[in-house]
Amino acid sequence: xxxxxxxxxxxxxxxxxxxxxxxxxxxxxxxxxxxxxxxxxxxxxxxxxxxxxxxxxxxxxxxxxxxxxxxxxxxxxxxxxxxxxxxxxxxxxxxxxxxxxxxxxxxxxxxxxxxxxxxxxxxxxxxxxxxxxxxxxxxxxxxxxxxxxxxxxxxxxxxxxxxxxxxxxxxxxxxxxxxxxxxxxxxxxxxxxxxxxxxxxxxxxxxxxxxxxxxxxxxxxxxxxxxxxxxxxxxxxxxxxxxxxxxxxxxxxxxxxxxxxxxxxxxxxxxxxxx
DNA sequence: GTGCCTGTTACCTC
DNA sequence: AGAGGTAACAGGCA
Numbered sequence: 001x002x003x004x005x006x007x008x009x010x011x012x013x014x015x016x017x018x019x020x021x022x023x024x025x026x027x028x029x030x031x032x033x034x035x036x037x038x039x040x041x042x043x044x045x046x047x048x049x050x051x052x053x054x055x056x057x058x059x060x061x062x063x064x065x066x067x068x069x070x071x072x073x074x075x076x077x078x079x080x081x082x083x084x085x086x087x088x089x090x091x092x093x094x095x096x097x098x099x100x101x102x103x104x105x106x107x108x109x110x111x112x113x114x115x116x117x118x119x120x121x122x123x124x125x126x127x128x129x130x131x132x133x134x135x136x137x138x139x140x141x142x143x144x145x146x147x148x149x150x151x152x153x154x155x156x157x158x159x160x161x162x163x164x165x166x167x168x169x170x171x172x173x174x175x176x177x178x179x180x181x182x183x184x185x186x187x188x189x190x191x192x193x194x195x196x197x198x199x200x201x202x203x204x205x206x207x208x209x210x211x212x213x214x215x216x217x218x219x220x221x222x223x224x225x226x227x228x229x230x231x232x233x234x235x236x237x238x239x240x241x242x243x244x245x246x247x248x249x250x251x252x253x254x255x256x257x258x259x260x261x262x263x264x265x266x267x268x269x270x271x272x273x274x275x
Numbered sequence: 276g277t278g279c280c281t282g283t284t285a286c287c288t289c
Numbered sequence: 290a291g292a293g294g295t296a297a298c299a300g301g302c303a
Contacts, residue, residue, distance in 0.1 A: 003282080033297090060283080076283050078299085093299090112298050114283065153291055162284085170282055218282070225282080242282095262293085265281080280302080287295075 002075045004134070004167030005210030006225050006233065007060050010081060013228045014055040014064070017083060023051045023101045024066075031095040034110065036118045046119055047071070047098070059130045059166030063123050070123040073108075079115030081228045082107045130166040134203050135211075139165075144200050148188055155191070155199075156184035157262045165203065171216055171242045174267045175206040178241045183275040184259075184266045190275075210235045218243060241267040 002010070014020075026048050029040040038046065050066035057063060064071040073079065078093075086105040090097070096108040096117065108115070120126040132139045132147075147164055158164060159173045168176070177184050179202035182195060191199075210216055215233030217225045226232055236243070240250055245258035245267055254271035 006282095074283080076297095077281075110298095111300075112281090112283095114298065116284095151290075157291085160283090216282085264283095278303095281300095283297100285296085287293100289292085289294105 002079065002215070002225055003060060003169035003172050003210075004057075004207055005172070005213075005235065006215035007062055007075065007167070008057050008211055009214045009227055009233070010075075011055050011057040011062055014062075014081070017228065018104075019052050019083065019106065020054060021051065022104075024048060024098050025101050026099050028097040028099065029095070030090060030097075031110075031113060033113065034095045034108070034115060034117050036116045038119060043117075043119060058123070058127050058133070059162055060169070061127060061130075065123075069119050069121055070126075072118040072120060072123060072126060074116050075110070076112070076114035076116070078109075078111040080109045080226060082109070082230065083228065130162055131164040132166065134165050134167060134207055139204070141197070141200055145193075145196060148191065148196055152188055154185045154261065155182055155188060156264075156266060158188060159203075160262070160264070167207070168203070170264050170266075171239070172203075172206050172210060174242045175240055176202040178267075178269060178273060179206060181272050183273045184261050184268055186275050209238060213238060216242075241269060243267070 024047055027044040032040045035043045050068055052064060053067055054065040060074060062073040084105050084107045086099050086103055091109050093109040093111045094107055095110045098106040132143060151158055156173055159168050180198035182199060213233055213235035214227060215225055216235040217232035218236055241256050244256045247256055249256055249269040249272060252271050254269050256267055257270055258265055258267050
C-alpha cells in the first residue's frame with residue numbers, strides 16, 4: 001500500500017530518527033528472497049560495518065545511503081520498518097534485521113513477502129527507469145503534457161505506470177482523477193488541454209494532502225500502512241472516492257461506484273467523472 | 276473449509 | 290506501445 005506520501009513519511013521519520021549515524025554490525029535474513037541480486041551471505045558481508053548516512057526517496061523506493069553503497073527498499077504491499085532492541089524476539093513476519101553496534105536493530109516486516117531490498121553502488125542508475133517526481137520541479141506542465149501526448153490508452157493505467165510518473169499508486173490515482181473530473185477509463189487521445197491541466201494540478205494536490213496527513217492507513221490490522229513508530233496515517237478520512245463505494249460524492253451527492261480497471265479496484269463518481 | 280478479495284510490480288504473449 | 294493475463298505471497302472475510 002505504500003505510495004509516495006507513505007514512503008516519504010517513512011523516509012522523513014528515518015532521517016529524523018537515531019538511525020542516521022548508526023553502524024550496522026550484521027544482518028539477519030529470515031527470508032532470503034527479500035534481497036535481490038545477492039545471496040544472504042554476500043549481502044551480509046557487504047553491508048557489515050557500513051554506517052547509515054542519510055535516508056531519501058525516489059518514487060516508491062526508500063533510499064538508505066550507507067558509506068560505501070545505497071540500500072534501495074521497495075515496500076510493495078506490506079513492508080514495514082521499526083527500530084527495536086535487538087534482544088527482542090523476531091516477529092512472525094520479520095524478514096530482515098539489521099543489527100547496530102549499540103544493541104538496537106532495524107526490523108523489517110513484510111507479511112506478503114513482496115517487498116524487495118537491493119544493495120547498489122549508484123541509486124540513480126538503478127532507478128533510472130522511473131519517471132518524473134511529481135512533487136519536484138521537474139514535474140512541469142510542459143513535461144507532463146509531452147508525456148500524455150506521447151502515449152495512448154486509458155488514463156488510469158497510464159498514471160499507474162512508474163515510468164511515466166513515479167510514486168502514484170491505486171489510491172492517489174483514483175483521488176487525482178476525481179479531483180480533475182476524469183473517468184479512469186478515458187482515453188488519453190480524447191483529453192482536452194483544460195482537463196489535462198486540471199489533472200496536472202490534482203496530482204501534486206492529492207499527494208501533498210496525503211503527505212500532510214502522514215499517509216493513508218486503510219483497515220485496522222497490522223498489514224496496513226503504519227509509519228516506523230507504528231503510527232497510522234490520517235489521510236483515509238480525507239479520501240474522496242477510494243474505498244467510498246456506495247457513499248455520496250462530496251461534490252455532487254451521486255453514489256460513488258467501484259469497477260475493475262486493469263485488474264485494480266477503481267473508484268469514481270459516475271456524475272462528475274463522465275467519459 | 277472454500278473461494279474470492281487485496282494497496283505492487285515484473286514478465287509473458289498477442 | 291498497449292492490452293490482457295499470470296505470478297510472486299499471505300491472510301482477511303463472507
